[in-house]
Amino acid sequence: MGSLSLKDALTPSLGQAAFIAFFAYWTIWIIYTRWLHPLSKFPGPFWASVSRIWTVLHVLPGDAEKRQRKLHEKYGPIVRIAPNELITSDPAAIKTLYGTKAGTMKTDFYLAFRPPWARFPDHFSSPGGKEHGDRRRIVSSVYSMSSILQSERYIEACIDVWERKLDEMADRKESFDLWLWTRMYAYDVIGELFFSKMFGFLEAGRDHLGYIAATDDLIPVQFIAANMPTYVRSLFMLTGIMLPKVRGALKALDNLTEATVVMIKKRLAALQVDEPDAKPQRADILGKLLDISHRNGKEVDFELDDIKMESFGGFFAGSETTATTLTGILYHILRNRAVYNKLTSEIDAATQRNKLSTPHITYKEATALPYLVACIKEGMRMHPVNAVSFPRHVPETGCAVAGSWIPGGARIGVNMAVVHFDKGVFGDDAGVFRPERWIDGTRNPVEMERHLLNFGMGSRTCLGKNVSLPIPCAMDVLFGSWNRLLIAADISVRDIQGYPAATETVHV
Numbered sequence: 001m002g003s004l005s006l007k008d009a010l011t012p013s014l015g016q017a018a019f020i021a022f023f024a025y026w027t028i029w030i031i032y033t034r035w036l037h038p039l040s041k042f043p044g045p046f047w048a049s050v051s052r053i054w055t056v057l058h059v060l061p062g063d064a065e066k067r068q069r070k071l072h073e074k075y076g077p078i079v080r081i082a083p084n085e086l087i088t089s090d091p092a093a094i095k096t097l098y099g100t101k102a103g104t105m106k107t108d109f110y111l112a113f114r115p116p117w118a119r120f121p122d123h124f125s126s127p128g129g130k131e132h133g134d135r136r137r138i139v140s141s142v143y144s145m146s147s148i149l150q151s152e153r154y155i156e157a158c159i160d161v162w163e164r165k166l167d168e169m170a171d172r173k174e175s176f177d178l179w180l181w182t183r184m185y186a187y188d189v190i191g192e193l194f195f196s197k198m199f200g201f202l203e204a205g206r207d208h209l210g211y212i213a214a215t216d217d218l219i220p221v222q223f224i225a226a227n228m229p230t231y232v233r234s235l236f237m238l239t240g241i242m243l244p245k246v247r248g249a250l251k252a253l254d255n256l257t258e259a260t261v262v263m264i265k266k267r268l269a270a271l272q273v274d275e276p277d278a279k280p281q282r283a284d285i286l287g288k289l290l291d292i293s294h295r296n297g298k299e300v301d302f303e304l305d306d307i308k309m310e311s312f313g314g315f316f317a318g319s320e321t322t323a324t325t326l327t328g329i330l331y332h333i334l335r336n337r338a339v340y341n342k343l344t345s346e347i348d349a350a351t352q353r354n355k356l357s358t359p360h361i362t363y364k365e366a367t368a369l370p371y372l373v374a375c376i377k378e379g380m381r382m383h384p385v386n387a388v389s390f391p392r393h394v395p396e397t398g399c400a401v402a403g404s405w406i407p408g409g410a411r412i413g414v415n416m417a418v419v420h421f422d423k424g425v426f427g428d429d430a431g432v433f434r435p436e437r438w439i440d441g442t443r444n445p446v447e448m449e450r451h452l453l454n455f456g457m458g459s460r461t462c463l464g465k466n467v468s469l470p471i472p473c474a475m476d477v478l479f480g481s482w483n484r485l486l487i488a489a490d491i492s493v494r495d496i497q498g499y500p501a502a503t504e505t506v507h508v
């Protein structure tokens, strides 16, 4: 029997070698991230500084805004939340990072939201620069306020259905889920504005096409993927196929894409028919996009796939955001009986002075009511659509944030749900819903407005900002003609994954 040689004894088995390599890798990596990395001087949790697994676990429960407020309380205005990423709570950083002259670029966070079939990077996920500006300019007129206002009366058609349905529920003394109904309203409005046709959610009184369930599956999965390193995302999706949630999310993406394609196909078919009645009777967003493509599509390289991209974007970026915003505003107003009473008094007084059209107030009339506007702004401040920061790469030259120098190329973002509660900007009672702060002279409204990030900022401001016009228009459903339903409202609340708290149910 041969004896074990010294060489054999010192040669590690495959398992041992793998363990040593793993251990060596992590030791070197930790030394690098903790002491040598360009962001090593910034404070934050230990595990965040060495691995993005911490970051993913941090956003997983869907309450990142609360966790990030606590992180800033503990570590100060700049916190390291990943080996290569910072967040800041400094209100001045909004201009530095998102202002028109910021020179920052979007990070790969956004790629998790890009449909795989996009011909060009969509506006939302595009890193920025000239290509983004050029592509955005092609369609920007379609989303201008004057263009959207042309369709205002079609939003009223959605409000009519919504009112009728609420009326029926009130007669039956039935409770309803406000979050579900605002989403159905938002989807139907998007249908009217983009395709001249409601999707029929309000009429059906339920998620009859499954889009709402689909986005419920899709959005949390996208947010989790967005916080992973890009190279892990495909693996996450692949292995995730075994998880019903991820499978559901991928199916949801297909469903929403398919729904967009169906709408476009129907329109193209209608345009082929020689019957005048079969043709669309008004200039909706899809019609305007097709017009651009016909007029100078070749010149600017804007074809059917790009129209599909735009319509999908409206569907996806527009419905959930509008519904979340509207729900957030209503939630706060309904929980504050004094605010509710003051608001209804303002609407009643304006009605008596014949300042409001019937049966529906117009956007112009709604936005001329100071207290209503203050309630909308305050609701948006307290309840922004997004609970994580929007990370940017700082320019190669670097930039100063909260008194520290951020090296070129580093990732850093502001969480709107954190900065909207800044006491320096919004007052010591920033944690309280108080619409009066916008109009009673105690705070500077221009200064506060500059720090509202609900629609983003600078060259990356929300393209569909004006499409959110259904928000003020919907107010009269609930506060004008409809206060009978809400007089005795008893509201229950739940948290929605990935968003700040929103109202689930209003009992009548």
Ligand code: HEM
Pocket: 123, 124, 125, 136, 313, 314, 315, 317, 318, 319, 321, 322, 323, 325, 385, 390, 453, 454, 455, 456, 457, 459, 460, 461, 462, 463, 464, 465, 467, 468
């Ligand atoms: C109340 C409703 C809405 C809210 C709160 C909202 C919010 C936002 C925010 C915060 C951004 C900036 C993201 C960033 O800087 O990373 C954004 C961008 C964008 N939004 Fe909206 N959005 C709303 C409605 C819509 C609608 C209806 C559409 C589509 C018609 C839309 C399309 C877009 C697009 C295309 C971008 C990317 C713009 C760019 O980077 O050039 N949004 N939105």
